[in-house]
Amino acid sequence: QKEVEQNSGPLSVPEGAIASLNCTYSDRVSQSFFWYRQYSGKSPELIMSIYSNGDKEDGRFTAQLNKASQYVSLLIRDSQPSDSATYLCAVCGDSGGSNYKLTFGKGTLLTVNP
Amino acid sequence: NAGVTQTPKFQVLKTGQSMTLQCAQDMNHNSMYWYRQDPGMGLRLIYYSASEGTTDKGEVPNGYNVSRLNKREFSLRLESAAPSQTSVYFCASARGALYEQYFGPGTRLTVT
Numbered sequence: 001q002k003e004v005e006q007n008s009g010p011l012s013v014p015e016g017a018i019a020s021l022n023c024t025y026s027d028r029v030s031q032s033f034f035w036y037r038q039y040s041g042k043s044p045e046l047i048m049s050i051y052s053n054g055d056k057e058d059g060r061f062t063a064q065l066n067k068a069s070q071y072v073s074l075l076i077r078d079s080q081p082s083d084s085a086t087y088l089c090a091v092c093g094d095s096g097g098s099n100y101k102l103t104f105g106k107g108t109l110l111t112v113n114p
Numbered sequence: 115n116a117g118v119t120q121t122p123k124f125q126v127l128k129t130g131q132s133m134t135l136q137c138a139q140d141m142n143h144n145s146m147y148w149y150r151q152d153p154g155m156g157l158r159l160i161y162y163s164a165s166e167g168t169t170d171k172g173e174v175p176n177g178y179n180v181s182r183l184n185k186r187e188f189s190l191r192l193e194s195a196a197p198s199q200t201s202v203y204f205c206a207s208a209r210g211a212l213y214e215q216y217f218g219p220g221t222r223l224t225v226t
Contacts, residue, residue: 031212032212034214034215036217042219042220043204043217043218043219043220044157044204044217046214046215046216046217051212088156088157092211093211093212099211099212100145100147100162100164100170100208100211101159101162101173102157102159102215104156104157104158105156106154106155106156107156
């Protein structure tokens with residue numbers, strides 16, 4: 001059973017700081033990695049996808065992937081109160097050949113304090 | 115583009131009643147998914163359809179059936195609802211395997 005682990009938080013950062021969210025996964029053959037943001041009572045919203053080792057930047061967001069360490073992270077620069085949400089890490093592709101199934105972590109609650 | 119739409123938004127059922135949750139996407143995506151989200155359990159895959167004409171079980175399929183009506187629509191049926199099926203249900207779609215999945219707004223279901 002593939003596992004995706006995240007710290008549940010809450011992670012609290014001051015406005016303008018960098019928020020760092022981490023995720024580890026158990027299946028070494030996983031191929032695609034995603035970060036979703038979910039506001040309370042709303043659906044998950046895709047904010048980043050990453051497929052190869054290294055960094056990928058999009059605006060204030062940077063995703064980092066290290067397949068050797070089975071680790072993926074999300075950095076949010078210049079954090080804003082509107083970034084306060086639960087961040088879900090999701091991993092796709094496993095040794096069972098299931099390239100359609102996303103496995104989600106349970107999420108990290110981020111609070112950005114004004 | 116509306117993206118992924120779901121109906122209804124809210125539903126209350128009595129134990130033993132049946133209902134169908136509807137999902138449609140207008141992104142010309144090939145694969146579609148049904149998830150449930152429960153506190154402390156995260157998002158769990160119920161069923162998915164890799165392409166029109168195919169469906170497969172996910173992590174928690176018991177008590178549910180699905181129909182991929184056409185490329186746009188994917189429905190989830192509860193034949194005999196149970197309190198354990200109280201949850202928030204999300205539909206999602208993707209271009210295909212390993213691609214990003216996009217979620218609908220969800221259906222909040224309560225079974226009493």
